Amino acid sequence: MSSVLSKGSRSRAVLAAFGIALLGFVLALPAGLVVANAYVALTGNELGDVAVLGVSMISLQGVAFPLAAWLYIRYRGLSWEYVPFDVPDLSDAKYLFGGWILAFVAANVFAQILIAVLSTEPAANTGATTALQNPGIIPYLAVLQILLIGPGEELLFRGVIQKRLREQFSAWPAILLASATFAPAHILALSGGPVAAAITISVLFVPSVVFGYAYEKTQNIAVPALAHGLYNATLFTLMYIAVTYAPEEVSFLGL
Structure with missing residues (x-):
């Protein structure tokens, strides 16, 4: 009897985990409308690619994810x-800085292995594409990874979802x-074929596991939030260096 109850409780926990993640993305729709309208009202400008990127970040990681958690x-x-x-x-x-470095190294090694085996480049991230087309915004995006993206995503996916599963x-x-709720969620921000998207999602799974482990060991959401932010900021920093000094060699995989 207890085994049956345990299985039922675990099934509910998994359903809750995916439901919470879905709620975060559903809430991003009304949040995006509010933020977009506020931007247009305050600036008097139409939404260009850069503005859309900023609105999406604020709406999703800054509003919808924390709201879903709350x-x-x-x-x-x-x-x-x-x-x-x-x-x-x-x-x-050691978990903060170790997680940051391990996530970066492991994700890049894994990405190179998948690319070599499948002979396909990973899918492009639409946010990264916008950044490459507007390199002046990249330093600001790097800072936002630490202040907004890392904290917003880790609050929901580690602080609430992983905690519920635990x-x-x-x-x-x-x-x-x-991590299985986290990595596939990025498919909305990818462009490319199914194999390319599968490579990117698989790679994103790697740092997600690292951040989850850091949270498990420290029981402090600030640790994976900062490690995640630093990881993403590193990718944007390298992008900025590449687009400035070697634009023909630019590639980008990010959370």
Whole structure:
């Protein structure tokens, strides 16, 4: 009997995890309308590619993901204490900086292996494409990765989704399942064929697992949030260097 109940509880946890992720993206639609209209009203300008990129980041990672996290926490009658947060200390540093470096190295090695085996380049990220066409915004995007993108994504996918899964699963199944909700979600921002998209999603799974492990070990959402932000900021920094000094060799894979 207890085994059946356990299986049912685990199934509900998995459904909740994917449901919370879906809620985050659904909420991005009305959030995007509000932010876009506010931009047009305040600036008097139409939405160009750069503005669309900024609106999408603010709407998704800045509004929709935190709102989805808050709604779930409220639904369960909990408080923000559900997501442990503290200023990282020395004991957190090895997971923060180690996670940042490991995610970067592992993702790039894995990407090169997949490209060599499948003989296909990864799918292009539409945000990265916009950045390459407007290189002056890249430094600002790098900063936003640390201040907005990393915190917004980690709050939802690690602080809430992985935490919910951890109530029913041991550490590694929870980390892998949370990453399974995270990596495929990026398909909306990709352009290219199915094989190219599969390569990019597979690569994105790697740093997601690293960030999940960092959260598991530290129980401090600030650690994966900063590691994630630094990882993305590194990619944008390298992009800026490449587009400035070697534009013919530019390639980009990012979270």
